[in-house]
Amino acid sequence: MTRDAAFADLLDRSYAALLGRPLVPAGQDKTPWLYDAPSALLAHDTSADPLFTYANRAAQRLFGYDWDEFVGLPSRLSAGDEDRGSRQEFLDTVARQGYAEHYRGRRVAKDGRVFWIEDVTLWNLTRDDGSPAGQAALIRRWS
Template structure:
Protein backbone atom coordinates (compact mmCIF):
# COMPACT_ATOMS: atom_id res chain seq x y z
CA UNK A 1 0.00 0.00 0.00
CA UNK A 2 1.47 3.36 -0.95
CA UNK A 3 1.29 6.20 1.54
CA UNK A 4 -0.73 8.39 -0.86
CA UNK A 5 -3.21 5.57 -1.49
CA UNK A 6 -3.84 5.28 2.24
CA UNK A 7 -5.03 8.88 2.36
CA UNK A 8 -7.32 8.86 -0.63
CA UNK A 9 -8.69 5.34 -0.33
CA UNK A 10 -9.45 5.30 3.40
CA UNK A 11 -9.85 1.61 2.81
CA UNK A 12 -10.35 -1.45 4.92
CA UNK A 13 -6.66 -2.43 4.74
CA UNK A 14 -5.53 0.85 6.24
CA UNK A 15 -8.26 0.73 8.91
CA UNK A 16 -7.10 -2.79 9.81
CA UNK A 17 -3.52 -1.53 10.11
CA UNK A 18 -4.65 1.30 12.42
CA UNK A 19 -6.80 -0.96 14.60
CA UNK A 20 -4.54 -4.02 14.70
CA UNK A 21 -1.32 -2.12 15.44
CA UNK A 22 -3.08 -0.16 18.20
CA UNK A 23 -4.24 -3.36 19.92
CA UNK A 24 -0.86 -5.03 19.45
CA UNK A 25 1.26 -2.11 20.75
CA UNK A 26 -1.01 -0.22 23.15
CA UNK A 27 -2.83 -3.28 24.46
CA UNK A 28 -6.35 -1.89 24.16
CA UNK A 29 -8.73 -1.57 21.23
CA UNK A 30 -8.94 1.83 19.55
CA UNK A 31 -12.68 1.26 19.18
CA UNK A 32 -14.80 -1.02 21.36
CA UNK A 33 -16.90 -2.30 18.44
CA UNK A 34 -16.69 -5.33 16.19
CA UNK A 35 -16.84 -4.50 12.51
CA UNK A 36 -18.06 -6.06 9.34
CA UNK A 37 -15.96 -5.61 6.20
CA UNK A 38 -15.59 -1.92 5.37
CA UNK A 39 -17.48 -0.56 8.38
CA UNK A 40 -14.39 0.30 10.41
CA UNK A 41 -12.84 2.39 7.67
CA UNK A 42 -16.03 4.40 7.14
CA UNK A 43 -16.60 4.93 10.86
CA UNK A 44 -13.00 5.90 11.64
CA UNK A 45 -12.90 8.39 8.78
CA UNK A 46 -16.32 9.95 8.90
CA UNK A 47 -17.99 9.38 12.26
CA UNK A 48 -15.38 8.78 14.96
CA UNK A 49 -15.76 11.23 17.86
CA UNK A 50 -11.97 11.63 18.07
CA UNK A 51 -9.25 13.04 15.86
CA UNK A 52 -7.14 10.44 14.10
CA UNK A 53 -3.99 11.24 12.13
CA UNK A 54 -1.18 9.22 10.59
CA UNK A 55 2.14 10.12 9.04
CA UNK A 56 4.59 8.12 6.95
CA UNK A 57 8.17 6.99 7.68
CA UNK A 58 10.01 9.61 5.60
CA UNK A 59 12.84 11.63 7.16
CA UNK A 60 10.44 14.58 7.42
CA UNK A 61 7.23 12.60 8.05
CA UNK A 62 4.21 13.64 6.01
CA UNK A 63 0.57 13.08 6.79
CA UNK A 64 -0.98 10.12 5.01
CA UNK A 65 -4.31 10.13 6.84
CA UNK A 66 -6.56 12.55 8.70
CA UNK A 67 -10.12 11.70 9.62
CA UNK A 68 -12.91 14.26 9.39
CA UNK A 69 -12.67 15.21 13.07
CA UNK A 70 -8.96 16.00 12.67
CA UNK A 71 -9.69 17.92 9.45
CA UNK A 72 -12.24 20.09 11.27
CA UNK A 73 -9.91 20.71 14.23
CA UNK A 74 -6.93 21.69 12.07
CA UNK A 75 -8.95 23.47 9.36
CA UNK A 76 -7.41 21.53 6.47
CA UNK A 77 -9.27 19.53 3.84
CA UNK A 78 -8.27 15.94 3.17
CA UNK A 79 -6.41 17.05 0.04
CA UNK A 80 -4.53 19.75 1.99
CA UNK A 81 -3.53 17.29 4.72
CA UNK A 82 -2.19 14.75 2.22
CA UNK A 83 1.58 15.15 2.07
CA UNK A 84 1.73 18.01 4.60
CA UNK A 85 4.79 17.62 6.87
CA UNK A 86 3.42 16.54 10.24
CA UNK A 87 5.82 18.89 12.05
CA UNK A 88 3.69 21.76 10.74
CA UNK A 89 0.85 20.64 13.00
CA UNK A 90 2.69 22.24 15.93
CA UNK A 91 3.62 25.90 16.27
CA UNK A 92 7.36 26.67 16.03
CA UNK A 93 7.61 27.21 19.80
CA UNK A 94 5.95 23.82 20.44
CA UNK A 95 8.28 21.78 18.18
CA UNK A 96 10.55 20.59 20.98
CA UNK A 97 7.59 19.21 22.94
CA UNK A 98 6.16 17.50 19.82
CA UNK A 99 9.54 16.05 18.87
CA UNK A 100 10.01 14.60 22.38
CA UNK A 101 6.62 12.86 22.14
CA UNK A 102 7.43 11.41 18.69
CA UNK A 103 10.82 10.25 20.01
CA UNK A 104 9.12 8.45 22.91
CA UNK A 105 6.98 6.57 20.40
CA UNK A 106 10.09 5.70 18.40
CA UNK A 107 11.69 4.22 21.53
CA UNK A 108 8.67 2.40 23.01
CA UNK A 109 6.30 1.71 20.10
CA UNK A 110 3.65 3.99 21.65
CA UNK A 111 3.17 6.81 24.13
CA UNK A 112 0.01 7.91 25.91
CA UNK A 113 -1.34 10.77 27.99
CA UNK A 114 0.09 13.62 25.90
CA UNK A 115 -1.25 17.16 25.74
CA UNK A 116 0.16 19.52 23.14
CA UNK A 117 -0.46 22.87 21.54
CA UNK A 118 -1.27 22.72 17.84
CA UNK A 119 -1.79 25.27 15.11
CA UNK A 120 -4.68 25.47 12.67
CA UNK A 121 -4.37 26.38 9.03
CA UNK A 122 -5.55 29.92 9.92
CA UNK A 123 -2.78 30.24 12.55
CA UNK A 124 -5.00 29.98 15.63
CA UNK A 125 -3.85 27.68 18.41
CA UNK A 126 -5.61 24.82 20.15
CA UNK A 127 -4.79 22.01 22.55
CA UNK A 128 -4.99 18.34 21.68
CA UNK A 129 -5.49 16.28 24.82
CA UNK A 130 -5.63 12.64 25.86
CA UNK A 131 -3.35 11.81 22.94
CA UNK A 132 -2.08 8.31 22.25
CA UNK A 133 0.46 7.82 19.46
CA UNK A 134 1.68 4.47 18.21
CA UNK A 135 3.74 2.89 15.45
CA UNK A 136 1.80 1.59 12.48
CA UNK A 137 3.36 -1.85 12.28
CA UNK A 138 1.80 -4.67 10.27
CA UNK A 139 1.70 -8.33 11.31
CA UNK A 140 5.02 -8.93 9.50
CA UNK A 141 6.75 -6.22 11.52
CA UNK A 142 6.97 -3.67 8.68
CA UNK A 143 6.60 -0.10 9.93
CA UNK A 144 4.33 2.10 7.79
CA UNK A 145 4.47 5.22 9.97
CA UNK A 146 2.85 6.44 13.15
CA UNK A 147 -0.72 7.27 14.09
CA UNK A 148 -2.16 9.48 16.79
CA UNK A 149 -5.61 9.69 18.29
CA UNK A 150 -6.71 12.71 20.32
CA UNK A 151 -9.93 12.36 22.24
CA UNK A 152 -10.40 15.98 23.29
CA UNK A 153 -9.36 19.43 22.13
CA UNK A 154 -9.91 23.02 23.16
CA UNK A 155 -8.92 26.49 22.05
CA UNK A 156 -5.86 28.08 23.62
CA UNK A 157 -7.00 30.96 25.77
CA UNK A 158 -4.74 33.35 27.59
CA UNK A 159 -1.03 32.67 28.06
CA UNK A 160 0.00 29.18 27.05
Protein backbone atom coordinates in the same frame (compact mmCIF):
# COMPACT_ATOMS: atom_id res chain seq x y z
CA MET B 1 -2.40 5.65 2.57
CA THR B 2 -6.05 6.22 2.04
CA ARG B 3 -9.41 5.81 3.64
CA ASP B 4 -9.45 2.13 2.66
CA ALA B 5 -10.06 -1.05 4.63
CA ALA B 6 -6.40 -2.15 4.58
CA PHE B 7 -5.30 1.10 6.21
CA ALA B 8 -8.12 0.91 8.78
CA ASP B 9 -6.92 -2.62 9.63
CA LEU B 10 -3.34 -1.34 9.99
CA LEU B 11 -4.46 1.41 12.40
CA ASP B 12 -6.60 -0.94 14.48
CA ARG B 13 -4.20 -3.89 14.50
CA SER B 14 -1.16 -1.77 15.42
CA TYR B 15 -3.07 -0.02 18.21
CA ALA B 16 -4.40 -3.27 19.69
CA ALA B 17 -0.98 -4.96 19.53
CA LEU B 18 0.73 -2.15 21.44
CA LEU B 19 -1.98 -1.03 23.84
CA GLY B 20 -3.79 -4.31 24.44
CA ARG B 21 -7.21 -2.97 23.58
CA PRO B 22 -9.07 -2.35 20.31
CA LEU B 23 -9.16 1.04 18.65
CA VAL B 24 -12.47 0.29 16.92
CA PRO B 25 -15.41 -0.91 19.03
CA ALA B 26 -16.48 -4.50 18.42
CA GLY B 27 -19.08 -4.93 15.71
CA GLN B 28 -18.17 -1.69 13.89
CA ASP B 29 -17.03 -1.49 10.28
CA LYS B 30 -13.51 -0.09 10.81
CA THR B 31 -13.16 2.12 7.75
CA PRO B 32 -16.24 4.33 8.17
CA TRP B 33 -16.06 4.26 11.97
CA LEU B 34 -12.48 5.57 12.02
CA TYR B 35 -13.16 8.23 9.39
CA ASP B 36 -16.25 9.49 11.25
CA ALA B 37 -15.01 8.91 14.84
CA PRO B 38 -15.63 11.70 17.36
CA SER B 39 -11.91 11.78 18.24
CA ALA B 40 -9.41 13.25 15.81
CA LEU B 41 -7.22 10.60 14.18
CA LEU B 42 -4.08 11.37 12.18
CA ALA B 43 -1.26 9.31 10.70
CA HIS B 44 2.06 10.15 9.09
CA ASP B 45 4.60 8.13 7.15
CA THR B 46 8.21 7.17 7.90
CA SER B 47 9.97 9.72 5.69
CA ALA B 48 12.76 11.89 7.14
CA ASP B 49 10.29 14.79 7.30
CA PRO B 50 7.10 12.76 7.96
CA LEU B 51 4.08 13.55 5.81
CA PHE B 52 0.49 13.09 6.86
CA THR B 53 -1.08 10.05 5.21
CA TYR B 54 -4.44 10.09 7.00
CA ALA B 55 -6.74 12.58 8.72
CA ASN B 56 -10.27 11.67 9.70
CA ARG B 57 -13.13 14.17 9.56
CA ALA B 58 -12.66 15.31 13.18
CA ALA B 59 -8.97 16.04 12.47
CA GLN B 60 -9.86 17.90 9.30
CA ARG B 61 -12.32 20.11 11.20
CA LEU B 62 -9.90 20.63 14.09
CA PHE B 63 -6.93 21.66 11.95
CA GLY B 64 -8.95 23.33 9.18
CA TYR B 65 -7.56 21.33 6.26
CA ASP B 66 -9.60 19.17 3.90
CA TRP B 67 -8.38 15.68 2.96
CA ASP B 68 -6.44 16.81 -0.12
CA GLU B 69 -4.67 19.57 1.81
CA PHE B 70 -3.88 17.36 4.82
CA VAL B 71 -2.50 14.30 3.06
CA GLY B 72 1.06 15.10 2.01
CA LEU B 73 1.47 17.99 4.49
CA PRO B 74 4.60 17.70 6.67
CA SER B 75 3.34 16.69 10.12
CA ARG B 76 5.78 19.07 11.83
CA LEU B 77 3.64 21.94 10.53
CA SER B 78 0.86 20.91 12.90
CA ALA B 79 2.91 22.46 15.74
CA GLY B 80 4.21 26.01 15.97
CA ASP B 81 7.96 26.60 15.92
CA GLU B 82 8.08 27.02 19.70
CA ASP B 83 6.22 23.71 20.25
CA ARG B 84 8.16 21.48 17.87
CA GLY B 85 10.69 20.49 20.53
CA SER B 86 8.10 19.00 22.88
CA ARG B 87 6.38 17.37 19.91
CA GLN B 88 9.69 15.77 18.87
CA GLU B 89 10.33 14.48 22.40
CA PHE B 90 6.91 12.80 22.33
CA LEU B 91 7.66 11.28 18.91
CA ASP B 92 11.02 10.04 20.17
CA THR B 93 9.35 8.31 23.15
CA VAL B 94 7.03 6.51 20.76
CA ALA B 95 9.95 5.53 18.54
CA ARG B 96 11.63 3.90 21.57
CA GLN B 97 8.68 2.15 23.24
CA GLY B 98 6.08 1.82 20.47
CA TYR B 99 3.46 4.15 21.93
CA ALA B 100 2.83 6.90 24.47
CA GLU B 101 -0.35 8.12 26.12
CA HIS B 102 -1.76 11.21 27.83
CA TYR B 103 0.16 13.76 25.78
CA ARG B 104 -0.89 17.40 25.85
CA GLY B 105 0.51 20.02 23.51
CA ARG B 106 -0.23 23.12 21.51
CA ARG B 107 -1.01 22.86 17.84
CA VAL B 108 -1.66 25.26 14.98
CA ALA B 109 -4.58 25.19 12.56
CA LYS B 110 -4.38 26.15 8.90
CA ASP B 111 -5.72 29.64 9.71
CA GLY B 112 -3.05 30.19 12.41
CA ARG B 113 -5.38 29.53 15.34
CA VAL B 114 -3.50 27.92 18.25
CA PHE B 115 -5.23 25.25 20.33
CA TRP B 116 -4.40 22.52 22.83
CA ILE B 117 -4.65 18.82 22.05
CA GLU B 118 -5.19 16.71 25.14
CA ASP B 119 -5.33 13.06 26.14
CA VAL B 120 -3.44 12.06 23.01
CA THR B 121 -2.24 8.53 22.29
CA LEU B 122 0.47 8.13 19.67
CA TRP B 123 1.56 4.72 18.41
CA ASN B 124 3.75 3.13 15.79
CA LEU B 125 2.12 1.58 12.75
CA THR B 126 3.62 -1.76 11.76
CA ARG B 127 2.88 -3.71 8.60
CA ASP B 128 2.18 -7.47 8.67
CA ASP B 129 5.81 -8.15 7.72
CA GLY B 130 7.01 -6.14 10.74
CA SER B 131 8.24 -3.14 8.78
CA PRO B 132 7.37 0.34 10.04
CA ALA B 133 4.51 2.16 8.30
CA GLY B 134 4.55 5.40 10.29
CA GLN B 135 2.81 6.65 13.40
CA ALA B 136 -0.78 7.49 14.26
CA ALA B 137 -2.28 9.84 16.84
CA LEU B 138 -5.66 9.70 18.50
CA ILE B 139 -6.67 13.08 19.95
CA ARG B 140 -9.50 12.63 22.40
CA ARG B 141 -9.93 16.26 23.53
CA TRP B 142 -8.96 19.73 22.41
CA SER B 143 -9.51 23.27 23.63
